[in-house]
Amino acid sequence: MQGLREMLWARNLNAGAKPGRIATPRERSAMADQATAAFLGLAIGDALGATVEFMTPREIRQEFGVHCEIVGGGWLRLKPGQVTDDTTMSLALGEAILAEGRVDARAAAEAFDAWMRAKPVDIGNTVRRNLITYRKTGNPEAPASEHDAGNGAAMRILPVALATLGQGREVLATACRAQGHVTHHNILSDAACIALAGMVQDFVRGKSVEDVERANAAPLVAVHPVFDYTVKPRDNPSGFVVETIQAVLQALFATETFEDCVVDVVNRGGDADTTGAIAGMLAGARYGLDAIPVRWLRRLDRGVAESCRLQAEALLTLSAKGPAPERIRGD
Ligand code: MN
Ligand code: MN
Numbered sequence: 038m039q040g041l042r043e044m045l046w047a048r049n050l051n052a053g054a055k056p057g058r059i060a061t062p063r064e065r066s067a068m069a070d071q072a073t074a075a076f077l078g079l080a081i082g083d084a085l086g087a088t089v090e091f092m093t094p095r096e097i098r099q100e101f102g103v104h105c106e107i108v109g110g111g112w113l114r115l116k117p118g119q120v121t122d123d124t125t126m127s128l129a130l131g132e133a134i135l136a137e138g139r140v141d142a143r144a145a146a147e148a149f150d151a152w153m154r155a156k157p158v159d160i161g162n163t164v165r166r167n168l169i170t171y172r173k174t175g176n177p178e179a180p181a182s183e184h185d186a187g188n189g190a191a192m193r194i195l196p197v198a199l200a201t202l203g204q205g206r207e208v209l210a211t212a213c214r215a216q217g218h219v220t221h222h223n224i225l226s227d228a229a230c231i232a233l234a235g236m237v238q239d240f241v242r243g244k245s246v247e248d249v250e251r252a253n254a255a256p257l258v259a260v261h262p263v264f265d266y267t268v269k270p271r272d273n274p275s276g277f278v279v280e281t282i283q284a285v286l287q288a289l290f291a292t293e294t295f296e297d298c299v300v301d302v303v304n305r306g307g308d309a310d311t312t313g314a315i316a317g318m319l320a321g322a323r324y325g326l327d328a329i330p331v332r333w334l335r336r337l338d339r340g341v342a343e344s345c346r347l348q349a350e351a352l353l354t355l356s357a358k359g360p361a362p363e364r365i366r367g368d
Pocket of ligand 1 (some may be wrong): 311
């Protein structure tokens with residue numbers, strides 16, 4: 038890890054800096070810390086939430102009181118610290134981005150296809166259907182569908198956010214659509230992916246929570262009012278990306294620690310591994326590594342934790358090489 042970090046500094050990386058200004062080592066080190074916390078937060082939220090996936094808040098209260106320990110189980114009968122598709126698809130995507138040196142739809146489709154062949158513990162219906170279509174057609178862009186508004190593309194957006202850090206909103210949006218459309222070619226999914234990735238980037242660049250909300254969540258709701266998360270509490274969020282985002286943003290903006298945010302969202306039940314993963318990603322980016330409870334870090338599957346750390350650093354390094362928009366395919 039130390040070697041990678043020194044490499045990051047030595048290359049005078051400028052992701053996150055204003056144009057014409059190189060990020061200082063202190064800024065680089067803060068960004069690497071928050072990017073790593075985002076990836077570990079994603080995996081921790083997934084591992085914690087999976088225990089109560091598809092339960093209602095009332096059922097969770099009856100069984101756990103407040104669910105706040107990584108104990109495995111759930112309908113997938115996981116080992117404590119084991120993660121699900123939210124984390125493993127993110128890692129598969131991150132690996133493809135690093136291998137290609139850019140966000141590439143075909144490389145992402147191949148990576149997801151290989152991931153599906155390896156028999157993951159869980160897989161979304163839309164992901165499965167459109168990967169099977171990809172096998173037949175070879176087209177890494179799924180057909181557009183107003184029904185494919187699940188959270189399956191949003192839950193794996195993190196490596197795209199890190200790989201395009203500091204490269205501008207246009208590059209970010211293009212890359213989000215390229216990876217998202219492999220399985221979810223849908224306007225609400227796109228909007229959610231772009232907002233989430235923008236939030237991660239802004240947190241990693243040190244923006245305040247108020248600024249992050251104003252620059253990402255507010256425009257999302259302005260363009261697609263269905264996402265409005267301020268009206269009523271979203272309990273039991275389904276896999277519909279709108280409900281997922283509402284639960285996550287409510288938990289993120291109503292709490293002031295990593296732990297409170299993730300505990301809040303998974304105790305809402307429903308698609309709790311995915312809301313946990315997305316909330317953990319945002320809270321990790323917001324609060325940094327020191328804010329993640331050590332008892333959760335210790336429980337997380339060791340191989341997964343190591344992959345999260347390595348990918349976070351390597352994706353930041355890649356982002357500093359600058360955009361390659363002409364080489365982003367599939368948009
Ligand atoms: Mn899952
Ligand atoms: Mn899920």
